[in-house]
Amino acid sequence: MKLFFRKQEYIILLYRLFLAYVFYFIARFLFFLYNYDVLEVHSVGAFFKLSYYGLAFDTAAILYVNSLFILLSLLPLRVTQSSGYQKLLFYVYFITNLIGYAFNYVDFIYYKFNFARTTLSVLEVVENEANKTAMFFRFLVSYWHVYLLFLLVSLLWIYLYKRVKLRPLAHPLSTKTYYISSLIGFVVFGTLIVGGIRGGDFNKSTRPINLVDASKHVKKMEQADLVLNTTFAFIRTFGTKSFRKVDYNITDEEIQFYIKPIKQYTSNEPTKPNIVVIITESMGREYIGAFNKNMDIDNYVSYTPFLDSLAQHSLIFPNAFANGSKSIHGMSSVLSGIPSFLDAFTSSSYANQKIESLVSILNDLDYDTSFFHGAPNGSMGFLGFSNILGFDRYYGMEEYGNDDDFDGSWGIWDEPFLQYMKSTLDHKQQPFFSTVFTVTSHEPFVIPKKYDGKFPKGNVQMHEPVGYTDYAFKRFFEAAKKEPWFDNTIFVITSDHPNQVYYDVYNKTINRRAIPILFYKSDGSLVGVKNELAQQIDIYPTLMDIIGYDKPFRSWGRSLVSDDGVEPFAINHNASQYYMLRGNFICAFDGKLTTGFYDINDKSLENNLIANKTPEMEAAEKACKAFLQDYFERIVDKKLSMDK
Numbered sequence: 001m002k003l004f005f006r007k008q009e010y011i012i013l014l015y016r017l018f019l020a021y022v023f024y025f026i027a028r029f030l031f032f033l034y035n036y037d038v039l040e041v042h043s044v045g046a047f048f049k050l051s052y053y054g055l056a057f058d059t060a061a062i063l064y065v066n067s068l069f070i071l072l073s074l075l076p077l078r079v080t081q082s083s084g085y086q087k088l089l090f091y092v093y094f095i096t097n098l099i100g101y102a103f104n105y106v107d108f109i110y111y112k113f114n115f116a117r118t119t120l121s122v123l124e125v126v127e128n129e130a131n132k133t134a135m136f137f138r139f140l141v142s143y144w145h146v147y148l149l150f151l152l153v154s155l156l157w158i159y160l161y162k163r164v165k166l167r168p169l170a171h172p173l174s175t176k177t178y179y180i181s182s183l184i185g186f187v188v189f190g191t192l193i194v195g196g197i198r199g200g201d202f203n204k205s206t207r208p209i210n211l212v213d214a215s216k217h218v219k220k221m222e223q224a225d226l227v228l229n230t231t232f233a234f235i236r237t238f239g240t241k242s243f244r245k246v247d248y249n250i251t252d253e254e255i256q257f258y259i260k261p262i263k264q265y266t267s268n269e270p271t272k273p274n275i276v277v278i279i280t281e282s283m284g285r286e287y288i289g290a291f292n293k294n295m296d297i298d299n300y301v302s303y304t305p306f307l308d309s310l311a312q313h314s315l316i317f318p319n320a321f322a323n324g325s326k327s328i329h330g331m332s333s334v335l336s337g338i339p340s341f342l343d344a345f346t347s348s349s350y351a352n353q354k355i356e357s358l359v360s361i362l363n364d365l366d367y368d369t370s371f372f373h374g375a376p377n378g379s380m381g382f383l384g385f386s387n388i389l390g391f392d393r394y395y396g397m398e399e400y401g402n403d404d405d406f407d408g409s410w411g412i413w414d415e416p417f418l419q420y421m422k423s424t425l426d427h428k429q430q431p432f433f434s435t436v437f438t439v440t441s442h443e444p445f446v447i448p449k450k451y452d453g454k455f456p457k458g459n460v461q462m463h464e465p466v467g468y469t470d471y472a473f474k475r476f477f478e479a480a481k482k483e484p485w486f487d488n489t490i491f492v493i494t495s496d497h498p499n500q501v502y503y504d505v506y507n508k509t510i511n512r513r514a515i516p517i518l519f520y521k522s523d524g525s526l527v528g529v530k531n532e533l534a535q536q537i538d539i540y541p542t543l544m545d546i547i548g549y550d551k552p553f554r555s556w557g558r559s560l561v562s563d564d565g566v567e568p569f570a571i572n573h574n575a576s577q578y579y580m581l582r583g584n585f586i587c588a589f590d591g592k593l594t595t596g597f598y599d600i601n602d603k604s605l606e607n608n609l610i611a612n613k614t615p616e617m618e619a620a621e622k623a624c625k626a627f628l629q630d631y632f633e634r635i636v637d638k639k640l641s642m643d644k
Contacts, residue, residue, distance in 0.1 A: 008166065009080065010185055013073045015164050017062060020097060023157050024058045024229055025051060027104040030149065032226060034108040040222040047226070053217040054227045059196040060209060061232035065100040067193075069093045074189060076182035086166055093161070098154055103230040105150045109143050117211070117225050117233035119349035210236050210347045216383035224352055224387075237349045245636050246591070248625035255630050258623040260566050262642075263541050263555045267562050268548035272365065272431040273521070274489040275543060277358075279330055279437045280469065284498025285514040286506040287466045291318040294531070297503050303458055303466045306474035307493070307518070314520040315527055317560065320534035321570040321581070322497045322513040327437070328381045330496025333536035335359060335389060335435060337555045338640070341573035342591075345635065346385050356554045356641040358540050359389040362433045365549075368392055370428070372421045372436040374400065375411030382437060391435075395424060411439040413448055414472035422479050430485055441469040442499070462500035481522070490546065491520040492539055508603035510579060510586060513572050517560075519546075526561075533568040533581055534560055554634070554642060556627060569620075571627055580624035585609075587620040591628075594621050 028051055032039060041047050063070075069092050072080075079085050107118050140147060197208050214227040255261065285291045289302025290311030302308055323339030324330060328346045332338045336357035338345050345351060359369050370393040371386040373379065377396035386394050397403075397411050405416045412420075421436050428434075440447065445461035447468040455467030473493075480486050495515040501507045506514060517534050519526045519542070526546075537557035545559040558566040569582040580587040581600065588596040588605070596608040597617045609617070634640055 007181075009073065010189075012164060012166055013070070013189075016093060016161060017066065017070075019157060019160055020062045020066065021055075021058060022160075023101065023153060024062065024104075024231075026153060027101065028054060028058075028226065028229065031104060031108055031111070035111050038112060038222060039226050041226055046223075050217065050223055050226045053214075054229065056209060057214060057228050057232045061100065061229055061235060063193050063196045064235050065096050065231060066093070069096060070189060070193070074182070074185050076179055078178070081166060090161070094154075094158065097157075100231040100235075101154075102150060103234050105146050107230045108146050108149075109139075111225065116349065116352055117228050117230050119211075119233045119237040208236075210381070211349060212346050212351045212381050212384040212388065213378060214384065215352065215387040216378045218387065224384075233349065236347075243343065243345075243348045243350055243632065243635060245632050246629055248629050250622065250626045250629045254622060255626045258566070258619075258626040259556060259630055260558075260564065261554060261556055261630050261634070262552050263544070263559070263564060264550065264552045265541075265545040265548070265559060265562065265564065266550050268545060270548035270550060272367075273547060274431050274485055275358075275362070275367075275433045275492070275547075276425075276489055277334065277433075277435040277492045277539070278473075278494070279334055279435065280493065280495045281327065281438045281440070281442050282462070282497065282499035283438075283441055283466065283469070283495035283516065284501070284506065285318070285320070285495075285516045286498065286501060286503055287463070288516050290316060291516050294318065295505060297505060300503070301456075301458070303456060303463045304470040306470045306477075307516075310473075310477070310493075310520060311518060313524065313527060314518045315530065315561070316519075317517040317530050317532070317534040319531050320494075320515055320517040320538075321510075321536075321572060322495065322515045323536045323570075323572050325497055325513070325572075325574075327496045328385065330494075330536060331380075331382060331385060331437065334494060334539050336640075337537040337540040337557050338635075339535075339537055339556070339571065339631075341578060346381055348635075350635045350638065351385065351388060353638045354641040354643060355389060356643075357389050358433065358543060359391055360641070361544065361549060361553060362431075363390055363392070365431075368428050368430075368432040370395060370424070370432070370434045372396075372417070372424075372434065373411070374414070374417035374439045379411070380437075395421070407440060407446065407448075409444055409446075410442060414438045414440040414469045415448075415475055418472050418476040419479060422476055422483075425480075425485065426483055428485075430488070432485075437496070438469055438472075440472070441465045459502045460500040463502075487522045489521070490526070490543065491518075492543070493518040493520070494536065494539065505603070509574060509605050510581070510603040512574065519560075530560065532560075533570045535570040535572075552642060554640060556631065567623075569623060571624065578624060578628065580620050580627070582620040582623050583616050585617050585620045587617065587624050589621065589624050589628075597621075 032047060041050060069089065072089055072092060103118060110118055211228065211233055214224040217227055218224050288304045289308045292300055322330060323333040326344065329340040329344055332340060332346050336355050363369055369391045371391045372395045373382050374397055377383055377398045383394055400412050400417060400420055405412045407413050425432065425434060445465050447465055451468060455464050457464050494517045498512060498514060505511060535557065538560050541555040541557045542560040544553060545561055558564050567582060569580060571580050576590055577595065578589045584600050586598040586600060587594060597610050598605050598607060
């Protein structure tokens with residue numbers, strides 16, 4: 001057909017990209033052979049299954065690396081068929097591909113030392129070496145077989161590339177037809193590239209895949225590195241340089257005093273209650289009346305009648321803050337006590353390591369552990385990170401199995417999904433630990449049509465879905481309290497981060513991270529209002545304290561129910577600044593310099609007091625530096641578990 005004048009060029013482009021897939025598979029197979037004893041893959045079937053899942057990461061890597069080559073191949077220039085232009089494409093193709101491809105061969109050897117795919121962070125190690133040339137030649141001698149393999153495979157790749165050549169057409173068509181076909185090519189290939197980089201779909205909840213997504217396909221964490229390829233790992237860690245060790249001249253004694261990263265509680269007798277943690281999508285503290293009684297907000301309206309009622313019988317913290325700004329930040333902060341600052345920990349090259357958390361400790365105590373999220377499986381990176389944490393089971397939209405309850409954007413409506421969670425828990429062996437991450441209270445701010453008019457529209461779009469999610473909680477608790485497991489269960493309700501703001505007080509810089517934290521147990525043992533500073537990372541150690549876990553464990557947070565020697569604080573990152581809230585002050589720190597001190601009530605950061613520094617301000621500054629120094633050291637050195 002005349003319309004497809006460039007058909008031959010497009011077929012050859014696809015062939016050349018297909019070759020990249022072939023050689024990435026070869027690299028994966030060789031990586032498997034070199035590291036067979038540590039990858040925990042013991043059958044041919046398992047290898048091919050993991051290789052299949054690896055196609056998504058190969059696709060992303062190939063498209064990243066070949067973006068220039070694809071663009072040059074698609075340009076609407078008749079000169080593209082000339083031998084000179086084809087030679088240019090040849091050099092662009094192999095210079096970019098072989099550089100990217102070579103990283104995979106590094107991991108044939110390096111993986112056994114690092115137990116992770118090589119990422120950009122390796123450059124930080126190499127840059128401090130003075131004998132780079134000597135190192136190169138030493139590796140060349142020691143691992144000559146890897147270099148030889150790379151050379152032979154590269155020559156084979158070049159040979160196969162040259163086997164298929166573009167033949168100039170004897171009868172080129174009109175300029176109009178040429179440009180129409182070029183436009184079609186741009187649209188088709190452009191769409192495929194976007195989908196490929198995003199992991200193979202265009203779902204609204206999907207973002208470009210990263211390293212943690214490999215974990216959703218595996219049962220053992222080592223296998224995730226077979227799903228990945230090193231080219232992808234290297235590219236996707238560009239921009240994550242914030243994960244490097246820092247030295248603020250803070251001593252170990254000062255870290256112990258200000259942060260006490262290893263906690264141990266002995267004030268409560270060991271018990272094994274069920275634990276249910278509810279992380280509510282975008283449920284800012286602003287929306288919940290029980291958390292705003294002392295805020296003195298004119299004409300305040302609450303949109304959560306059930307949570308307001310439950311709060312009367314709960315232990316609540318109306319001065320709590322999120323440790324990150326995104327949903328996945330909330331998950332890692334609440335469940336593993338690991339906050340995210342400039343970059344998400346879960347998207348970094350350090351996420352795939354052994355992590356001590358609520359999940360790992362409760363697994364050791366023989367709890368049945370499960371994670372519920374009503375979105376398509378893998379959305380937000382939750383499935384991958386839940387596997388890293390070690391949950392026994394993950395329940396997503398796929399397990400729910402009824403797309404009639406899909407909200408059309410994010411996942412299953414909160415009300416039916418919470419009922420599904422309750423029914424699933426009814427059949428769990430006690431004790432169990434379960435976390436649910438809700439989905440409805442979010443943009444596009446819609447609720448099921450059958451509830452039109454039931455909940456107040458409020459003043460911003462967020463208010464109506466907040467009312468619906470609150471009602472979903474009510475229905476969940478009404479059903480759960482009829483079950484025998486209910487009275488032996490600790491419930492925690494919090495949020496990942498706030499959303500739309502109506503009241504000015506919550507639009508202040510610090511209050512943009514204001515969230516609720518609530519603990520409930522039906523026997524009334526957890527009741528009261530504590531106005532001290534609290535944060536997401538405090539939930540993990542607080543639960544360990546409540547259940548009487550008496551062994552040492554890593555936690556940057558603190559217990560909210562007993563004095564563990566750490567003064568209440570909250571830390572997070574906004575724009576270019578870290579903010580440490582402690583005592584009567586807020587310390588602003590840019591990672592190198594302290595830029596300001598503010599009164600703890602000056603949440604809009606209007607009056608900088610840095611010119612009149614006091615000892616209490618200095619203590620807040622040291623606490624901030626102590627936290628960051630220990631945080632980055634433990635993450636980079638892979639010491640997030642007491643086993644390390």
